[in-house]
Amino acid sequence: MLLTMTTTHRPATDLGYLLVKHPGKVHSFDMPTGTAYVMYPQADDDRCTAALLLDVDPQRLRARSDAFELGQYVNDRPYAASSLLASALAKVFRTALRGASRDRPELAGTAIPLEIHVPVLRGTPDLVTRLFGPLGWQVAATPIPLDPALGGDSRYVDLHLTGELRLADALNHLYVLLPVLDDGKHYWVAPDEIEKLLRSGAGWLAGHPEKVLIARRYLAHRKSLATTALELLEADLPAPTEEEAELPVARKAPLAGQRRDAVLAALAEAGASRVLDLGCGGGALLTALLKEGRFTEIVGADVSSHALDIAARKLRLDRMPQRQRDRIRLIQTALTYRDDRLRGFDAAVLMEVIEHVDLPRLPALEASVFGYAQPSAVVVTTPNVEYNVHYEGLTGMRHSDHRFEWTRAEFTAWAAAVAERYDYTVTVRGVGEPDETTGSPTQLALFRKI
Known part of the structure; x- marks a missing residue:
């Protein structure tokens, strides 16, 4: 051989x-x-x-x-x-x-x-x-x-x-x-093969047109392992049933990239330098934040220790130069509970996070982030359910873990109520190529503390 x-x-x-x-x-x-x-x-x-x-x-x-x-x-x-x-x-x-x-x-x-x-x-x-x-x-x-x-x-x-x-x-x-x-x-293919696949596929597998075939064959057609691997890859590039699904019209750029750019622009608009990425998952936004020199302190927070491990590997924290390493840290925390480590920051980001929270638990997240942590600015993005009609073959929500998806009116009403309750101002805008009838695929709210 x-x-x-x-x-x-x-x-x-x-x-x-x-x-x-x-x-x-x-x-x-x-x-x-x-x-x-x-x-x-x-x-x-x-x-x-x-x-x-x-x-x-x-x-x-x-x-x-x-x-x-x-x-x-x-x-x-x-x-x-x-x-x-x-x-x-x-x-x-x-x-x-x-x-x-x-x-x-x-x-x-x-x-x-x-x-x-x-x-x-x-x-x-x-x-x-x-x-x-x-x-x-x-x-x-x-x-x-x-x-x-x-x-x-x-x-x-x-x-x-x-x-x-x-x-x-x-x-x-x-x-x-x-x-x-x-x-x-x-x-014998065990669950640790997922880690090998993600580590060796970092930077190229998430965007590969044959990633489903690759995951299934590499993991010896063990469906549960392949499903887990593909879900973890979504931290970099959502699966076709989500925001990256093929549309009947050509896209200028992947929605995941447009969303990250919109969040970075909102943070710049708020003048933030110390930033929380709440619900950071596998670290897609953290990577983009590190590339921007104006962010002097970056904290990625997630309830999943496994997701934080993936983020650490993706960021290559163990090999990162000390000067860069001093700018970032990862912490495990539940966003529905108060955490002193989250207080005193210029901005917090909840990028595609709130829709994963059960609606009865959403007020606890609001109180924890807006009421207790009280960052000077908060950036929230979430899907626009009205836009889902453009995703061919999509019959439910964009992701199996979504607890809800809001219309533009519902998201605007929620944002206005949170802003009034916790002394913030808020502006709402769309992200992604807009449709005349259904609006943009993603909604973004920028909250600023009064």
Whole structure:
């Protein structure tokens, strides 16, 4: 089982620093199913190729359940790229997968010309292209013919990928998509596989047009795991049944991005520098806040410790420079209870949060945020239910966890009542491309303390 990576970045031998494997040596690693080797068939300033060879030992495949007695010996595991090769990638190139390099840190964060070759891979040219094409690769997947006596093509392809990407991104694409194409993991898939998928898919999986297929196959068609993974991905990009559903008219930009931009604009309008992201979830808004230097203190708060863990990984808090790390912290709290840690801020954001609260509990949230924490400004966004008629196939609310969705009149009335009760002024506006009859898909209210 073979995979090669080639670069023409000069000096090309810097590939050895990125992979943390010296080009002048042959490196070997013991694996549960055999031995992995890393070697360099070519290594000079103009061109450098690193090869990962996995020598599978049939004796170590005994734990697999096969259809016949000699199944552990008569199979394609030693030759066709699969989850076995992905596991070898994770062990052998662990540092490179993280995008870290002690010797060439700047290069690790730079896109370089890369050529990936996988000589034998399960899959059709169409599927391989659908998976790798959206990630910036030029894909050449050539079917491998069967024996001439049989005629036709086999179920395998010879894959060549070319592109200019960060090496870490390339390795993470392979780590996720090789098992997806193989569609037969060699080990039991447990819930911790969700974390591996989200970690390796950070920055690209949420927006991939085949993310549903990827999640299902990567998680061995375990429906509950795939559903959970896809729901967590919504922190970056809502599923098609929500705000990002395909509409009959072209969109200028994804609604999730427009909503974040609208929130950032409202915070700038309020002159805020110390900001609370209440119900921060997986950290989509936190990432945008960190990019804005005017926000000197950022706090992400959520009732779910799991969501906070995802946000921490997404933000890469463990590797963040100390100066940046001092600007942000994550806390676990319930928004329906008073919390002294939330007091004294310039602004608080409730972005797509209130509709997840049971209506009888909403007054408790209002009292906690507007009455007790009392930030100088509060930004609230929520779906406009009138706009739902534009989402083809949507028969209920935009998300299964929504407790309610309001019309524009209902949201305006609620905002006015809260403002009067807690001494705020409020302005309400739409977010997203407006329709003449139904208005914009999202509603935003900016509260300012009197």
